[in-house]
Amino acid sequence: MTDHPAPLLERYRALIARDDETFPISLGEGGTPLIHAVRLGAELGLDNLYLKFEGTNPTGSFKDRGMVLAVNRAVAAGARAVVCASTGNTSASAAAYAAAAGLPCHVILPAGKVARGKLAQALAAGARLIMVDGNFDAALNAVRRLGEDGLAVVVNSVNPDRLAGQQTGAFEVVDALGRSPDALALPVGNAGNISAYWQGFNAYLDADRTPGGGLPRMLGFQAEGAAPIVRGEAVEEPETVATAIRIGNPASWELAVAARDRSGGLIEAVSDDEILDAQRIIVRLEGVFCEPASAAGVAGVRRLVADGRLERQMTVVCVLTGHGLKDPDAVQAEEGSLTPIAPELDAIRREMGL
Ligand code: AN7
Numbered sequence: 001m002t003d004h005p006a007p008l009l010e011r012y013r014a015l016i017a018r019d020d021e022t023f024p025i026s027l028g029e030g031g032t033p034l035i036h037a038v039r040l041g042a043e044l045g046l047d048n049l050y051l052k053f054e055g056t057n058p059t060g061s062f063k064d065r066g067m068v069l070a071v072n073r074a075v076a077a078g079a080r081a082v083v084c085a086s087t088g089n090t091s092a093s094a095a096a097y098a099a100a101a102g103l104p105c106h107v108i109l110p111a112g113k114v115a116r117g118k119l120a121q122a123l124a125a126g127a128r129l130i131m132v133d134g135n136f137d138a139a140l141n142a143v144r145r146l147g148e149d150g151l152a153v154v155v156n157s158v159n160p161d162r163l164a165g166q167q168t169g170a171f172e173v174v175d176a177l178g179r180s181p182d183a184l185a186l187p188v189g190n191a192g193n194i195s196a197y198w199q200g201f202n203a204y205l206d207a208d209r210t211p212g213g214g215l216p217r218m219l220g221f222q223a224e225g226a227a228p229i230v231r232g233e234a235v236e237e238p239e240t241v242a243t244a245i246r247i248g249n250p251a252s253w254e255l256a257v258a259a260r261d262r263s264g265g266l267i268e269a270v271s272d273d274e275i276l277d278a279q280r281i282i283v284r285l286e287g288v289f290c291e292p293a294s295a296a297g298v299a300g301v302r303r304l305v306a307d308g309r310l311e312r313q314m315t316v317v318c319v320l321t322g323h324g325l326k327d328p329d330a331v332q333a334e335e336g337s338l339t340p341i342a343p344e345l346d347a348i349r350r351e352m353g354l
Contacts, residue, residue: 006068007031012168015203016069023072025101027058030065030168034176034317039285040298045305048315050181051298052173053288055323059121062193062321063093065169066162071097073161074153081106083152085139087189087244088118089322094155095127106152108132108139113243115291115327135238137249140190157192158251166193170200171209173317180205180214183310185297186319188220188229188267189245191256193321198259216317218265220256221300223293227269229256241272241330244293244322274299276334282320289324 006023008030009016017023034050041049054062071094074082083106084094091107091114098105105127109119113135122129132139140156147154157163174180180201188194198218204210222230223240228248235248250256260267270278275292278299283289297318304310324331341347 006072008065008168009069009072009165012171015171015207016164016167021076023068025072025075025097026068027064027096027100029057029068030172032056032172034173035286035288037286040282043281043285044298044302045312046301046310046314046316047312049301050177050315050317051282051286051288052169052317052319053290054169054319054321055288055290055294059089059093059096060117060323060326061089061093062166062169062319063089064097066157066165066192066196067093067097067155069165070153070155070159070161071101071103074155075101075103077153079103079153081152082155083143083146084108084155085136085143086114086156087136087246088114088326089244090156091127091129092118092121092125095122095125098127099125104128106130108143110135110139110246113246115243116329117326136190136247137234140251156251157190163192163196163199163252166196167200167203169193169319170197171204174201174204174210177315177317179212179315180210181216181317182314183217183219183265184317184319185219185221185301187242187245187293187296187321188222188256189226189247189250189293191220191229191250191252193319194218194220194259195252195255197319198255198263215263218259218263219297219300219304220260220265220267221270221296222267223275223296224269224271229253229267230269240275242275242291242293242296243327244291245296268300268303270296270299270303274303276330278302279324279330280334283324288320290320291322291324291327292330294320294322
């Protein structure tokens, strides 16, 4: 717990909190940087490209924004445990906030497909991990049933407190820009975040807190092998290098489609190669290291600029949802690893090409 009450939830209290509600649990979430990506923008053909880097949250992903609210409310309601299904980041976040609250945390994970850093986070925080021989969708179905039994509070985004907290991402974007962006791009997995951002932009506008008014177009991107919303039907066996968004039947499907349609936006698919290329140029041009799934928004924007659907002067924000350190194996698979040479100056010089 921090010394002060949850700064993020307090800052936006008028838009989120119930009367007299207190938030004793916080890890210092939110307040993430909005980076003007000049070099990446030049590469893509945008003068006003911004990266909302969610990797600086306490557990390294955007999940902390909603988890802080969900766990505070679970505690207030007298919960004895929390439970979630996860492709990794939700479990890392749930494990941390449950630990801070002194609550047991149960996590159901799809076997073999959770990035190493995320697994380490959940294990370190003492979460009780159960791996199922199935994908995220199977795990989430089981968790929904467990929630109905009332033994544990479900902290997946089917819990409305998660989306309510995640609206703060949109609030921060408007506060930092001093206006609404023209478009906001982000990866879509279980489709909670695109729904929460849309809800947040609307709530901010309704509260007269968006200078100049206006709402962004919502641009969502799924991975080609896990693109149920794009295809219009559930995907039985989703596959993608971006394991965070390896989801075949998103819980917030209808909300995401509504966000897309009401905003005049779109939800499209990007290939694993496009995702990994985007991850690489983001860090090589801006120094911002995000995990593969997080790069899907940039991959999508790159295509939209290339085919003239976004114009140079538009203000475009890409949400980088999670830190690159979560998934070191994805980088090593791309960049390779090192073979040692003799510790001699000549050999090292040769290797450096100097
Ligand atoms: C880095 O942790 O679903 O569309 O179980 O970890 O709101 O699901 C993670 C999703 C994007 C997709 N980027 O957001 C989980 C999980 C990262 C993510 C998404 C996730 P949603």
